[in-house]
Amino acid sequence: MKKIHIIGLGLLGGSFGLAAAKKFPDILISGSDADEKNLQDAINLGIIQEAKDAPDADTDIVILATPADTLNDLLLKTLDQVGENTLVFDVGSTKAKLCALVAEHPKRKQYLAAHPIAGTEYSGPKAAFGDLLDRKVMIICELEQTDLGLKEKAYELFDALNLKLRFMDPEEHDRHLAFVSHLSHISSFMLGKTVLQKMEDEKNIFDMAGSGFASTVRLAKSSPAMWAPILTENKDNILTALDGYISNLSAFREKIAASDGSGLSDEMTEVNKIRDILDLEK
Known part of the structure; x- marks a missing residue:
């Protein structure tokens, strides 16, 4: 070389x-x-x-x-x-x-x-x-x-x-990345936006935001100059991922609105399986 x-x-x-x-x-x-x-x-x-x-x-x-x-x-x-x-x-x-x-x-x-x-x-x-x-x-x-x-x-x-x-395969790559990477960045940016809209006092955000918020919103510090082109280049796959995400958020919201503690617990327990997948490399 x-x-x-x-x-x-x-x-x-x-x-x-x-x-x-x-x-x-x-x-x-x-x-x-x-x-x-x-x-x-x-x-x-x-x-x-x-x-x-x-x-x-x-x-x-x-x-x-x-x-x-x-x-x-x-x-x-x-x-x-x-x-x-x-x-x-x-x-x-x-x-x-x-x-x-x-x-x-x-x-x-x-x-x-x-x-x-x-x-x-x-x-x-x-x-x-x-x-x-x-x-x-x-x-x-x-x-x-x-x-x-x-x-x-x-x-x-x-x-x-x-x-x-x-x-x-390149199409498979783009499809999977829409879910495990691109959707994560969208979620982080929009969580950051939602918090900024509702908590105008920056000191409150700083004082009350624990490690969970910090880790979830970390990706919102990413470069817009890099991420806006990624989101448009992989648009079709990302829209499919977003549709599924929005549907899941809406269904979860309905459980909260109905005070369905058991349903919420069951759904989160099911999603806990992601822990075993992400721990495989450790």
Whole structure:
């Protein structure tokens, strides 16, 4: 691994840069960002060593880490630019549109559809840290479409960063992410909105909000610039998830309105099963 180029130097792109530099001391990492301050911060923080608008012809891997609504055009542009021995992968939260977009591209074999299940509620180069990806799941879609030799470059990087690989169909990926990730962010943002509307005194929110509220609303601190595009790109799956969520909320509300303590207890007990699922990895 000699050269990596990162387009988009925020939390994910920046963390890839920091982690790769640590694991491959001789690597040359270049990059670009639409925000000039982000670009300068990335240089100052050691995320990249050199600012470049386009990757060198002999770059091993190009990582696309920009907002979801920019990835379509950026992927096509990047594939047109890169040399024949360069692998391009993105880290976006939606995969079906991208895979369909490049299905007939002459350089399709140089693209790997990837999504690391990693992140925090913070954004920008200053939020990046080298251990963000450690032991996290990396979902890969349509692996068979990527050139064998170029896949080896990806495996070398992913193994060095201690990522756990999982393989999914792109449509399946987008459908599942709508429920387990995208819906969670919507819930958090709207809980935050509801509290802000009804508790105008900020001191009361601070004094009365326990750890349960803080953990539930944590995602509402996430970057709107990143999440608004994700929600529109995966619109159909998210609307299905929202319809189910709203239906469940309405039914739960009816139990509360009817003072149906037994029904509430039974439903929450049933949902407690999620604890066993989430404890599997511990």
